Amino acid sequence: MSTAPAASANENRRTQTEMRLGMQGQAGLSQPFLILLLSAAAIASLGLMTNNQSVVVGAMIIAPLMNPIQSFAFALAIDDYRLMRRSLLTLAFGVIATISTACLLNLATPYDLVDSEIISRTHPSLLDLLIALFAGVAGAYASIRKDIPNSIAGVAIAVALVPPLCVAGIALGTSGEVVTAFGIGQLNRWQILSGGFLLFLSNLVGICVASFTIYISYGFGSWKSLLKRLALLLVGVIVISWPLRITGRNEVASRTVSEQLQRIRQRYPNVTEQSQIRLVSVNVKGDQAHVTVLANAPDNVIADDYLDTLQQGLFQALRPLNVNRMNLTLRLNHARVHRLSIQ
Structure with missing residues (x-):
């Protein structure tokens, strides 16, 4: 009786031959791949430009960009250089096509105003890398199992890939500086481009590392392959x-x-009664912090003693982060600006 679940589990696992054939199909640059990718890039770009989260999520569902990433990770595990090269070429084409689509759509608009859906994808952190690692685990495991639809993991992985590339493309299609919709001021398009592309790269690395490890642990390839690729990973x-x-x-x-x-x-x-905080932005470089606070408030509410308390309180809160200097900008109703500095 104890062998029944194990036998059932083995029946639901794909063999190496099945995996190789499947990955070869995923790695190819096919018509369905092109149509789905370009459609997803267009939908995601328009959703980002109109700050419509549900539209961006819709683009994530149909994006096929995770296919060549999975096939590349599988090729690393089994030392298939031909599959590796084919996957990289398809992935490179997909990246260029996605960025180009977003750029062309932005040029056609034109669109020089960024909102929260774009800004949120320009400041990746190590948490985003962890999310990508777990997404890679889910995607690789689903690709091994016959009883799990690939589309379930595909949605999770696509979340991390297409929108950041579209952010980079939108940035390329803007003028030198863009204005944020929530009043923080102007941002250089290269800041937006580099932030979006960094998010894509972090998710790409995380998905590759996790997928490769899952494939090795399930017997595709060998632990010798893991040691050979460990330095690269x-x-x-x-x-x-x-x-x-x-x-x-x-x-x-x-x-x-x-x-x-x-x-x-x-x-x-x-x-508190007459004001509302809309945005807090902090950029720390070395021991200096640049703090921007955007608020809706009448100017006569902000007294000098409040500004002094705000300046000293925020500075003391940042000291544990090795901040010794602080520039504070308080913007009121997109017009009145208070600039304070501690050196």
Whole structure:
């Protein structure tokens, strides 16, 4: 009786021959791949430009960009250089096609205003790498099992791939500077492009590493293959982790400032009643922090003592993050600006 579940599990697993044939099909540059990818890129780009999250999610569902990534990870595991090369060519074409589609759509608009759906994909952190690792595990496991539809894992993986590339393409199609819809000011298009592409690269590395490990652990290839590729995988993780660590520090600083800001506001009931915080942005470089707070509030509510308390309180909250200097910009109703500095 104890062997029945094991036998059933083995029946639901694909053999290496089945896996190889399936991955060869996924690695190819086919008409369905092109149509689905270009459609997903167009839908995601329009969803990002109109700040419509549900439209972006719709693009994630049909995007096939995870196919060549999975086949590349499988090729690494079984040392199939021909499949590896074919997968990389398809992936490279998919990346270029997605970015180009987003760029052309933005040029046709034209569109120089970015909103939260775009900005949220320009500050990746190590948490995004962890998400990609687990998405890679789910995708690789589903590709091995016959009883799990590939589309389930495909949605999870596509979430991490197409929208960031579209963000990079939209940035390429803008003018030198773009204006944020929520009033933080202007951003250089290269900031948006690099942030979106960094998110894509972090998810690409995470999915590849996780998928490769799952394929090896399920007997596709050998542990010798793992040792041969270990250096390459480690280099990829280390290289991508460094910039993610920097952006992750900014995320921690933003949360710290937001929490301290709420505590300060509670001490000033008149400010709390007549104002609303719309955005908090923190950029830490070395020991200096650049803090931007956007709020809806009448200017006569913001007194000098409140500004002094705000400046000192936020600075003290950032000190544990090795911040010794701080520039604070408080924007009110997209017009009135208070600039404070601690050196």
